[in-house]
Amino acid sequence: MSRIVVKCGGAVAADSGEAIMRLVEEGHEVCVVHGAGKQISTSMAERGLPVQFVGGRRVTSREAIEVVKEALDELNAELCAALGPLAVGLHGDEIGLKARPVMTLGLVGDPLPSRPDAVVDALAAGLIPVVTPLAKGPLNVNADEAAAALAVGIEAERIVFLTDVPGLLLGGAVTAVMRADEAERMLDADDFEGGIVPKLRAAITAARLGVRAEIGETAVLA
Numbered sequence: 001m002s003r004i005v006v007k008c009g010g011a012v013a014a015d016s017g018e019a020i021m022r023l024v025e026e027g028h029e030v031c032v033v034h035g036a037g038k039q040i041s042t043s044m045a046e047r048g049l050p051v052q053f054v055g056g057r058r059v060t061s062r063e064a065i066e067v068v069k070e071a072l073d074e075l076n077a078e079l080c081a082a083l084g085p086l087a088v089g090l091h092g093d094e095i096g097l098k099a100r101p102v103m104t105l106g107l108v109g110d111p112l113p114s115r116p117d118a119v120v121d122a123l124a125a126g127l128i129p130v131v132t133p134l135a136k137g138p139l140n141v142n143a144d145e146a147a148a149a150l151a152v153g154i155e156a157e158r159i160v161f162l163t164d165v166p167g168l169l170l171g172g173a174v175t176a177v178m179r180a181d182e183a184e185r186m187l188d189a190d191d192f193e194g195g196i197v198p199k200l201r202a203a204i205t206a207a208r209l210g211v212r213a214e215i216g217e218t219a220v221l222a
Contacts, residue, residue: 007147035143099135109139167216
């Protein structure tokens with residue numbers, strides 16, 4: 001039995017249940033981390049709050065952090081309902097996820113490897129912890145980065161990024177394996193853009209700290 005962290009974004013959360021449960025049925029311990037990016041942006045716009053990103057991270061004011069929490073909590077409940085009775089919803093800021101404040105972005109943090117008792121105990125009991133990407137503070141944390149930090153902290157063997165793309169596309173085809181050094185070089189050269197960028201950076205971090213990372217059909221290895 002291996003321990004796996006699955007990260008799913010708000011855009012694909014509703015369709016992620018089957019893939020997550022397949023891993024559980026195969027006998028793995030599975031912890032889920034989810035985002036709610038589109039839902040947060042929509043709610044902020046409806047309330048007249050500015051939607052701004054710097055390096056893939058959301059600038060988060062005190063007013064915005066409440067919107068972030070509401071959207072994450074709502075999606076957390078929906079995902080737990082989709083997964084069924086084994087799922088247990090956990091709020092990252094309440095269970096002790098750690099992050100280093102990034103003052104220039106407001107209430108935002110760079111996640112640090114964490115090993116929350118609530119997550120470890122849920123896995124030991126055969127449950128599926130479903131975790132929101134908020135750190136103590138609360139601090140808003142990029143969900144991809146939060147998933148990677150948690151995977152390192154709980155000593156997961158794999159981290160799987162569920163996404164609406166098949167994997168990393170090179171020359172129009174999905175590449176099966178990408179080395180961390182090569183991936184970093186391509187990121188620095190702006191060879192990728194959009195939502196794949198934070199996923200790939202998080203995958204590089206995880207791979208270099210001993211966790212096999214998978215984005216769709218692409219394995220990112222140290």
